[in-house]
Amino acid sequence: MMLGTTRLPSGLSQSPTPSSCGAQLLRSVSNVGSLSKMLERGQQLPEAYRWSSSETAAAEDDPAELEDEVVVPVINLAELDRSDERRKEICEEMRSACREWGAFQVVNHGVPDQVVERARRTSLDLFALPESDKLRAERPPGTLFGYGATRMASFFNRLMWSEAFTMMGSPHNNFEAYARKLCVHSEQDFCKSFEEYDKAMRGLALLITDLILHGLEASEERIHQHIRNFWGMIHMNFYPPCPSPSEAMGLASHTDSSCLTIMHQGSVGGLQVKRGDKWIAIKPVPGAFVIQVGDMLQLMSNNVFHSALHRALVNERFERLSLVYFFTPPPTVSICPIHPSKPLYRCLTWNEYLQVKAKLFMGALDHFLLPE
């Protein structure tokens, strides 16, 4: 599939040509789309979705944890441009959060509430489509884009209580193709809401990555060389209410392959990040975005930062939508540690990294470590 002059490598191939609305659904997929049916029938949690209690235990179950609550840093971007000192302070807050947590939240980031709300509403409408419509945009095996169970499902022997949908963002967005495939009510509204969200996320991703890399004392030239041409991916996770949340897993623990991940989790919590041997909830803060260090930023920082190990739990009463923006290197551009004097990793392309991650999952970054 050609995008301008860029041929997409295998792991990044887009879904096949759009099928016409009303086409007969010829096959079904494993767990996708079946969650809502189960709920309609008031069924108990099926065995395939049951995880062991050690896998689902939450830090908050431990009363000692509540007394001395630790909170992922919330960074206020409101006065970023007030002075050079304020900018440096924010860089320092981000540097420290990326080192200690691999994650933080940002408030007063400048993204209008309406842009977020429109994208969230459009996403919820998408998940509410009939199963047969969603499956028309099914993600082909081994690729990144489309509707389905999470891509990492093959690494686990239990099913996760979630469904997901991914589209390519700028500079090569494919919103229109998906609007057609899904037979959404209004293609124009669908595309407009994701276009404005993508634009806002790209601006925020460039700003935050720039601040984080300045915190690494990277030169302006290095920063721009690295992030100017980065790509965006819009990914949505939908978690229906679950009949037995303490036994279920929304999304199992993983790190993101991206450089930076920006997530809007709405008012229903569920995201947890691992710190030491404890899972810590990232509680929803009104209007905030959660920022997470991805594997590529860990590599670029030469292990100064660590990609956030995180997971999502579910609950019995509320549906939950997380709206995720992955900011990634272009697939075939060489990505290296920013300070080249003593690199811990060899340079790689993101496409190469995705292929290794698809085989080794959590061991993927270590595969690129240079011998000591």
Ligand SMILES: O=C(O)CCC(=O)C(=O)O
């Ligand atoms: O929904 C969440 O809270 C987590 C989403 C996530 O980790 C992902 O999409 O990679």
